[in-house]
Amino acid sequence: MxxxxxxxxxxxxxxxxxxxxxxxxxxxxxxxxxxxxxxxxxxxxxxxxxxxxxxxxxxxxxxxxxxxxxxxxxxxxxxxxxxxxxxxxxxxxxxxxxxxxxxxxxxxxxxxxxxxxxxxxxxxxxxxxxxxxxxxxxxxxxxxxxxxxxxxxxxxAYALYYNKKMFKDAGVEKPPATWDELAATGKLLSKDGKWAIGVEGSNLSNNIHQVFVLGKQRGADFFTADGKADFTSDGAVAAVKQYVDLMAAHKIVAPGNAEYAQNQSLSDFAKDKTAMVLWQTPSQTFASQGMSEEEWGVAPAPVPSGAPGQGTSVNSMxxxxxxxxxxxxxxxxxxxxxxxxxxxxxxxxxxxxxxxxxxxxxxxxxxxxxxxxxxxxxxxxxxxxxxALPQVPEESQFETVVGTAVKELFADAAAGRPVTTESVKAALDKAQQQMPKK
CATH class of the missing domain: 3.40.190.10 (Periplasmic binding protein-like II)
Structure with missing residues (x-):
């Protein structure tokens, strides 16, 4: 998608x-x-x-x-x-x-x-x-x-796109290949009103795409083998927390991104306000913001080991x-x-x-x-x-309820409210209660 x-x-x-x-x-x-x-x-x-x-x-x-x-x-x-x-x-x-x-x-x-x-x-x-x-x-x-x-x-598919000027100005020589590298690089890029990476916290499907991948990297699928919702497993909870922590803990995402919906992160990327975005089809969408192909670079989306592949090295839906x-x-x-x-x-x-x-x-x-x-x-x-995201009949409800849970957690992070393992699990449990019972 x-x-x-x-x-x-x-x-x-x-x-x-x-x-x-x-x-x-x-x-x-x-x-x-x-x-x-x-x-x-x-x-x-x-x-x-x-x-x-x-x-x-x-x-x-x-x-x-x-x-x-x-x-x-x-x-x-x-x-x-x-x-x-x-x-x-x-x-x-x-x-x-x-x-x-x-x-x-x-x-x-x-x-x-x-x-x-x-x-x-x-x-x-x-x-x-x-x-x-x-x-x-x-x-x-x-x-x-x-x-x-x-x-x-x-x-x-998703890849990591980076603003070459912002990387050069911050003295960052190459895009991060792991999430740990992204957090460390993000500290160098997030200063003087500029931020490391953009998210679209009010874009429900984008939320799902990102936390699904992070879940796969932790061995979690959000659904069991027989198609039952499984939103509160340790891997699923950790995946959602990891994504929201880009704002809540690492503070490398602008708080205003909690309210961003479709495509709103692009303007910041093109205007040298955000150094990286996880995106799918850059050439047309970046050009629409007045950004030439010479101004941005591309790398595979991060994985824990730095080596994309199958299983826990999945880096895109x-x-x-x-x-x-x-x-x-x-x-x-x-x-x-x-x-x-x-x-x-x-x-x-x-x-x-x-x-x-x-x-x-x-x-x-x-x-x-x-x-x-x-x-x-x-x-x-x-x-x-x-x-592929789970090919189950309830997938669209999954996008809505878990996407909304992530949106609400980003709102907490933007407002300075703590985002803890317990609060993430509670939000995902609430989402799971809204799914059809099997």
Whole structure:
């Protein structure tokens, strides 16, 4: 998923107003091959620095699809803060778009609603086959043992980005490879109104992404093998405390970051106020802040040993965007053609270049444009040291309740209230009580 883009905020306030004309289920036309509607509705996630940027990226491609097929695509770019709630409401009401983007971490949750088209071998065959996609991307398309609920569209992973000027001014020669190094380096960088690293404490999904990785580094998954919530294990508690302690104990994060939501840490990074950020797709998002590629560097996200890999050396979740089709679309043939178009080699190159992400399609990845230093780190991370978030039906609730717990703990840290192992465990226990009982 992106920023987060990774950032899926998603407080559970289900609200959606859709007219019949805006719904996949409300378009006119029969189900016969000659009476398929000549329009599709498409909810795209906000991948660019603004919704307007997304429209400029996507509309020419949608126009090309219409020229090739005669099918017009009605585009709506949905902000991450609204996307999950919009989708959940659509799955309940049966009134949604024909095609939509979903954060890949939600795949199993949305799959469990039964509202999305399953991508069995026959469906994949219509878009060129499942083997076109890289394994790490396919691993975040739904629950294990079930047909995927979506098709990979954009792939991303976290890396550590650093402001070269701030490092030089502080006499720091290289980016930290371990968390201990980051804390020590952070002391050198956090002075004179400047801070070592930015967080987005009010960005629920970003919170989840970071504490999930820290949990993996401590052998904790936040869910048991049989899918039960396990938020209060020693590893999970320590992971959350470690993340919040960047502000609470090490004091290398500005207290104001407790209130930051999607993308708000970027401005500080570009304006030489914050020296490092954990991010996914830098080229487009940093450029939107007026930052040239010469001004920032990249390194793998830290791990305790300094050597990223599998197991306790995981340093990113498998981030990305999937493309799904609502099962009740009245234009299944057109929706399938649209997914095939968007996952074609040419479109994969065009779109992922525009967004600074990596194509999940193997043949598109071979383009030299995806061999830049930053994208090489992301590709290596996805191949060797990233782990998919739990593919369980309750994953979206996990993002909401634990993401909110972390947000509240950051608020405590910003206000100078103590953040202790006990207070972290209490916050996570409260979150676990809000999960569905199994």
């Amino acid at each position: 992106r920023r987060i883009r990774a950032a899926v905020t998603g407080a559970v306030t289900l609200s959606l107003v859709l007219t019949a004309a805006a719904c996949g289920g409300g378009t006119s036309g029969g189900s016969g091959s000659n009476s398929q509607p000549k329009t599709l509705t498409y909810w795209a996630s906000n991948q660019g620095s603004s919704i307007e940027v997304d429209k400029k990226v996507l509309q020419p491609e949608l126009d090309q699809f219409e020229r090739e097929t005669g099918i017009k695509v009605k585009l709506e770019v949905v902000p991450w803060s609204d996307l999950l709630n919009r989708i959940l409401t659509a799955t309940t009401s049966g009134q949604g778009p024909d095609v939509l983007n979903i954060g890949n971490t939600w795949s199993a949750s949305l799959q469990s609603t039964g509202a999305l088209l399953p991508w069995d071998d026959a469906a994949f065959a219509k878009i060129g086959g499942k083997d076109r996609f890289v394994d790490s991307a396919l691993g975040s398309t739904g629950a294990p043992g079930q047909d995927p609920a979506a098709v990979p569209l954009y792939s991303m 498998v981030a990305g965007i999937n493309m799904a089709v609502f099962k009740n679309t009245k234009n299944l043939d057109g929706a399938t053609k649209f997914v095939k178009f968007m996952t074609s080699d040419e479109e994969q190159k065009t779109l992922n270049k525009a967004y600074g992400s990596v194509p999940p399609v193997k043949t598109a990845q071979a383009d030299p444009a995806f061999d830049t230093p930053s994208l090489k780190v992301i590709r290596d991370t996805l191949a060797t040291s990233a782990s």
